[in-house]
Amino acid sequence: MIGLAAAYAFRHRQHTVTVIDRGPPGGECSRGNAGWVVPFLSGPLPAPGLGLRSLGWMLRRDSPLHVDLRALPGLAPWLWRFWRHCNARDYAHGLEAVATLNGATMRLFDAWAADGVAFEMHQSGLLVVFLDRAHAPEAMVDFAALEDLGYAVPKLLTGDALRAIEPDLSEQVTGGFLVESERHVRPESLTAGLARRVEELGVTVRSGVGVLGAVGGGRVIRALRTSEGELAADRFLIAAGAWSGRLAATMGAALPVEAGKGYSITVADPALSLRRPLYFGEAKIGVSPFRNSVRVAGTMELSGMNTRLHVRRLAALRRSAERYLRVRPAWERGEEWVGLRAITPDGLPLIGRLPGYDNVYVATGHGMLGVTLAPATAELVADLMDGCTDDVAASFDPARFARRT
Numbered sequence: 001m002i003g004l005a006a007a008y009a010f011r012h013r014q015h016t017v018t019v020i021d022r023g024p025p026g027g028e029c030s031r032g033n034a035g036w037v038v039p040f041l042s043g044p045l046p047a048p049g050l051g052l053r054s055l056g057w058m059l060r061r062d063s064p065l066h067v068d069l070r071a072l073p074g075l076a077p078w079l080w081r082f083w084r085h086c087n088a089r090d091y092a093h094g095l096e097a098v099a100t101l102n103g104a105t106m107r108l109f110d111a112w113a114a115d116g117v118a119f120e121m122h123q124s125g126l127l128v129v130f131l132d133r134a135h136a137p138e139a140m141v142d143f144a145a146l147e148d149l150g151y152a153v154p155k156l157l158t159g160d161a162l163r164a165i166e167p168d169l170s171e172q173v174t175g176g177f178l179v180e181s182e183r184h185v186r187p188e189s190l191t192a193g194l195a196r197r198v199e200e201l202g203v204t205v206r207s208g209v210g211v212l213g214a215v216g217g218g219r220v221i222r223a224l225r226t227s228e229g230e231l232a233a234d235r236f237l238i239a240a241g242a243w244s245g246r247l248a249a250t251m252g253a254a255l256p257v258e259a260g261k262g263y264s265i266t267v268a269d270p271a272l273s274l275r276r277p278l279y280f281g282e283a284k285i286g287v288s289p290f291r292n293s294v295r296v297a298g299t300m301e302l303s304g305m306n307t308r309l310h311v312r313r314l315a316a317l318r319r320s321a322e323r324y325l326r327v328r329p330a331w332e333r334g335e336e337w338v339g340l341r342a343i344t345p346d347g348l349p350l351i352g353r354l355p356g357y358d359n360v361y362v363a364t365g366h367g368m369l370g371v372t373l374a375p376a377t378a379e380l381v382a383d384l385m386d387g388c389t390d391d392v393a394a395s396f397d398p399a400r401f402a403r404r405t
């Protein structure tokens with residue numbers, strides 16, 4: 001998603017662009033996610049109080065955030081940095097920075113659609129619901145900081161009021177609120193639409209070509225070493241999602257990117273008739289209705305770089321989702337999926353120059369917001385590559401973690 005969006009922005013600035021992906025572009029984390037476009041959820045992952053709460057979650061397999069104890073020794077230095085960002089000051093800074101970057105998000109999605117990027121997009125808002133009504137105000141605190149983006153604090157709704165607008169919610173739901181401005185896309189349709197459009201605009205898209213390292217000396221790279229030989233260029237962008245840290249390491253640079261594993265189940269003909277996406281507050285599960293299917297997505301598992309699909313986590317996802325729904329989705333017709341989000345210790349993306357290099361840039365670390373932030377990230381990194389600086393860019397500068405290996 002991020003690489004294709006960036007290619008689109010570079011091409012519109014008249015650059016000659018080649019996208020290289022070791023698989024089909026859009027085949028990894030950008031495929032089976034919930035597809036929400038939600039500037040309202042701009043708050044970073046490390047939140048005040050999360051450090052302590054996640055210690056308890058570590059021991060529970062069905063918790064929304066799970067740290068695999070076997071991976072703990074390798075993850076410990078990264079987790080330590082993450083926990084140090086679980087405070088009110090860093091959270092407020094991160095929320096403001098991401099919300100500011102998101103200021104252009106809806107306009108940029110409309111611009112893609114107007115320019116012939118064909119994709120499935122819905123503008124039906126986001127309904128946030130809770131089993132315990134007392135939990136809703138906690139989810140509403142960010143609205144005060146989001147006022148500049150045009151958000152008003154939504155009205156708290158009772159379970160009955162929620163069921164009146166979304167009849168498939170269960171009787172167990174007792175409260176929630178509707179954020180009317182939010183949207184969602186079918187992410188596979190967006191990456192396919194972007195890939196098609198950038199090719200029409202003259203971008204070369206090379207699938208099945210892995211990047212192995214770089215050729216050059218000092219601060220400048222001359223070419224990439226790929227599975228199909230060298231590829232020369234004058235500027236390079238690493239947008240390899242959760243694998244970006246590994247790619248940067250081949251160039252001797254350290255990027256603190258960890259994999260946050262998530263799961264989804266896409267049920268065709270689901271026996272549910274949802275009108276809009278739902279966020280199940282306590283379980284931290286998202287549900288997205290698409291044309292002819294519904295996708296249930298969630299969990300954040302820190303277990304290192306692997307795409308192993310744990311059936312127990314999927315069972316927990318199904319079980320938790322069922323509590324919020326009146327109708328049991330036809331799980332037996334579901335497609336199960338696992339994806340790796342790229343996450344950083346402060347929960348903010350890495351957008352800017354790769355530390356130690358003059359002509360290598362990075363755009364990754366979008367955590368739970370890579371779809372939402374794709375167009376704004378692309379514009380920002382294209383501006384930076386063209387030599388423009390921006391106040392908001394400082395918060396995302398990869399140099400904030402700079403250290404050469």
Ligand SMILES: Cc1cc2nc3c(=O)[nH]c(=O)nc-3n(C[C@H](O)[C@H](O)[C@H](O)COP(=O)(O)OP(=O)(O)OC[C@H]3O[C@@H](n4cnc5c(N)ncnc54)[C@H](O)[C@@H]3O)c2cc1C
Pocket residue numbers: 001002003020021022023024025026027028029030031032033034035036037038209210211212239240241242243244247260261262263264286297298299339340341342363364365366367368369370371372373
């Ligand atoms: C369960 C779940 C639900 C989510 N829901 C949402 C949501 O509702 N809204 C939202 O905004 N975000 C959501 N996200 C997050 C979003 O999916 C990601 O932030 C986004 O897809 C990241 O895109 P990316 O382009 O950075 O990474 P990826 O899509 O992972 O792309 C990285 C690409 O790099 C390629 N690559 C890696 N290494 C190499 C190499 N050495 N050589 C060549 N190519 C390489 C890979 O093949 C891949 O195609 C969700 C994530 C999960 C897991």
